[in-house]
Amino acid sequence: MMSQLKQLPLFVTKASFRERNVKSVTFKGNFDYPIHRWFRLTPSFSPELVADILAHWKLPHDAEVLEPFCGVGTTPLVCQERGLSNCAVELNPLLYFVAKVKTTPFRNxxxxxxxxxxxxxxxxxxxxxxxxxxxxxxxxxxxxxxxxxxxxxxxxxxxxxxxxxxxxxxxxxxxxxxxxxxxxxxxxxxxxxxxxxxxxxxxxxxxxxxxxxxxxxxxxxxxxxxxxxxxxxxFPQERPKTLILQGNSKQLEQVLPANSVFDAVITSPPYPNRYSYARETRPHMFFLELVQDGREVGELETEAIGGTWGKATSVLSGHFDYRSPAVEEALHGIPERIGQHSHLMQNYVIKYFNDIQQHIESLKPFLRRRAQLAYVIGNSKFYKIVLPSDEILADIFEANGFRVISIERMRRRNSKSGLYEAIVFAEVQ
Ligand SMILES: C[S@@+](CC[C@H](N)C(=O)[O-])C[C@H]1O[C@@H](n2cnc3c(N)ncnc32)[C@H](O)[C@@H]1O
Structure with missing residues (x-):
């Protein structure tokens, strides 16, 4: 006789974005997965995190996902595994190359x-x-x-x-x-x-x-x-449509195909911690002849968000205005407090969030109504002054007409520093 008992799944998983372990957030999670492990980028996020965000949203199968700060292609590759069409933008020629190669199907x-x-x-x-x-x-x-x-x-x-x-x-x-x-x-x-x-x-x-x-x-x-x-x-041989583009996510209208519309964005912009992607990737860029000289690396850094290496530091002297009242309000006078210690760092913070604002302005026309957004970001400290990047980003989203759904603080970066990584979940109204 057939048992009347219902078969239960062995494990019931629940996507939680709090108290996550290091492998389920950071680049360390990449080493456990095929193709993801081909290239180490320390500031990349883990495939598991992207998979959990997708599971949390339950997007329709024909949804289009955008990743505007693609790095080594974690988001596009997870989308491919999950059968979702996707598009990604990356400024740095090496990281663009890595993402492109990882996401290109190879049959033999x-x-x-x-x-x-x-x-x-x-x-x-x-x-x-x-x-x-x-x-x-x-x-x-x-x-x-x-x-x-x-x-x-x-x-x-x-x-x-x-x-x-x-x-x-x-x-x-x-x-x-x-x-x-x-x-x-x-x-x-x-x-x-x-x-x-x-x-x-x-x-x-x-x-x-x-x-x-x-x-x-x-x-x-x-x-x-x-x-x-x-x-x-x-890795699955059949992969859904994937477009990896090289360009600047502050000017998406110059990069994305004109009629693009996206249902979701999963990304992690550079954090405001002065980390320089151009500096870190220059051995590879020179080795593969993706750049010709130091001047080209300097130009790359100046176009990028968040770095302050070489020429990009000199850009920070002088006076910086806020790009909009929204940015000034979201920053609550923090740059001016930092400015009591360093004029350059005051400008750095203003420029960083001006760039984020410019990115959001350029992104908005490409999003469908009710499009879901997940932005992974870490906070920073300048002269012991905390810069709560997640809250500032959330305020900037709100000021640009998005609805912020939640801020999930996922992980402390080390126990005493007060530094953490968070996801800002938002939606197009
Ligand atoms: C935190 S990393 C993203 C890592 C990615 N989530 C991954 O798993 O590999 C931020 C990326 O933004 C890129 N970037 C910086 N400024 C940019 C810009 N203006 N336009 C497009 N990409 C930019 C950097 O080169 C870097 O790859």
Missing amino acids: PTDLAVAAEEVMAQAQIHFSTLKSLDTDTFLIEYHDWIPRIRNVTKWWSPLVLKKLIAVRMALTDASIPVDIANLLNLAAASILIEVSNARHNHPSLSFTKVPKNDAPVFERFQEQLEMTMHDLHS
């Missing part, structure tokens, strides 16, 4: 395996020539191959640099289709920091005290390629 991992073997063999041949050269001869004769980053041998020892150049030469010479070349280039770019004399240090790059004379470049490149092939097998 065997072709990748053949190309990888060929490139590895060629790299070994190039290295056998390079390794016998003394450092000065190498730096002069191979000048055109060497990343144009300042103090290149401070980043990589001459021996490691020779191995990297051997890989670069093999990649450039190989006559392989562009989709395969992209996967190989991404694998090479993803190991650049671990074989360098720099390390990720809360969260910016800094140089280690004891430089590495050598590092397992070929071995790590090979492992990274094996992981790439493995992950391609385990």
Whole structure:
């Protein structure tokens, strides 16, 4: 006889955005998931967080999701896993490249395996020539191959640099289709920091005290390629429509296709903590020749939200007006209090929220009525003065005609500092 008892699910999950652990919020969550783990970006958020937001909203299957600060593509990739069409915008050429490659379906991992073997063999041949050269001869004769980053041998020892150049030469010479070349280039770019004399240090790059004379470049490149092939097998082959665009999310009208309309936005803009994406990605950008010189990196930083590296700092001297009364009101005089310690930092905070306001102005025309928004943001402190970025962002949303649904403080960033990360949930009225 059939049992009358109803079958219950083994686990009942409930999306909660409070008291989340580190892996369910931060980049650390990326390492557990195929493709997400291909490139480390410390300020990225976790796939689990995006999946929970989508589950919380229960969007219709034909919903279109926008990610205006795409980073390494966490939101688009989760949308692909969940079968949702999506579009993402990213300013930084390296992060744009990473997101684009991760979200482009690749159907034949065997072709990748053949190309990888060929490139590895060629790299070994190039290295056998390079390794016998003394450092000065190498730096002069191979000048055109060497990343144009300042103090290149401070980043990589001459021996490691020779191995990297051997890989670069093999990649450039190989006559392989562009989709395969992209996967190989991404694998090479993803190991650049671990074989360098720099390390990720809360969260910016800094140089280690004891430089590495050598590092397992070929071995790590090979492992990274094996992981790439493995992950391609385990990711859904059929992916919904995905558009990754390079551009500035302060001027979305110049980036998005004219008739775009979105039902949801899941994103994390840069936090107001001076972190510089241009600075952190310049080893990779120079290695892949995505930028030509330091001037280009400086320009990138000036266009970006939130960074203050190089030229972008000098932009902050002088006088800064508030972009609108909404921004001034939301900031409650905090910049002026910070200004008692530093005029530059006063301007930094004003500029940061002016930029956010400009982004929201440019976003609004592309949103459907009742569109749902989730903005992940962290607060900061300047001279012990707390900048509650989540509340300020919520006030700016309200002043622009959005309805703020809730602010969920997800996680304290370390126990005593008072720093946390939050999601601001809002809706188009
Ligand atoms: C917090 S990160 C986003 C990380 C992303 N959620 C992920 O998981 O990888 C913020 C991103 O905004 C980008 N960005 C900064 N200013 C921008 C702008 N004006 N337009 C578009 N993207 C910008 C940065 O390059 C960075 O990738």
